[in-house]
Amino acid sequence: VWPVLNVYAHLFFAIVALLFGMGELLLYWWILLTLLDLVVALITVSMEEESLSLVPLAVVYRFFFILFLDVTKTFAAVEEALNLGMDWGKLRRIELSQITRAGHR
Numbered sequence: 661v662w663p664v665l666n667v668y669a670h671l672f673f674a675i676v677a678l679l680f681g682m683g684e685l686l687l688y689w690w691i692l693l694t695l696l697d698l699v700v701a702l703i704t705v706s707m708e709e710e711s712l713s714l715v716p717l718a719v720v721y722r723f724f725f726i727l728f729l730d731v732t733k734t735f736a737a738v739e740e741a742l743n744l745g746m747d748w749g750k751l752r753r754i755e756l757s758q759i760t761r762a763g764h765r
Contacts, residue, residue, distance in 0.1 A: 663733035670727065690722075697722050 677686040701718035705711070739746075 663730040664737060666730045667727070667734050670730075694719055694722050 674686065677683055697718040698715060701715045702712075705714050
């Protein structure tokens with residue numbers, strides 16, 4: 661439920677902000693959240709005595725990775741609700757590779 665609500669909240673918040681002329685405030689809000697992520701990453705990296713080169717990855721995490729994971733989880737939840745089976749097709753690939761090898765002999 662959480663990933664679906666998170667994706668919905670992102671879309672709803674962005675659409676409402678743009679419709680009511682608050683796009684600039686939305687930008688400032690995201691910048692503040694990103695700065696918060698950077699500060700938390702800096703504190704964590706210093707406490708764990710890790711490389712400072714990890715800190716800028718918090719920006720990538722904020723703008724891409726979190727939303728990507730939530731969209732992926734949403735699709736997985738929809739597939740689960742529709743009772744779609746998960747299948748890598750491994751057996752079919754093995755059969756096809758055996759047929760292909762047999763045909764080349």
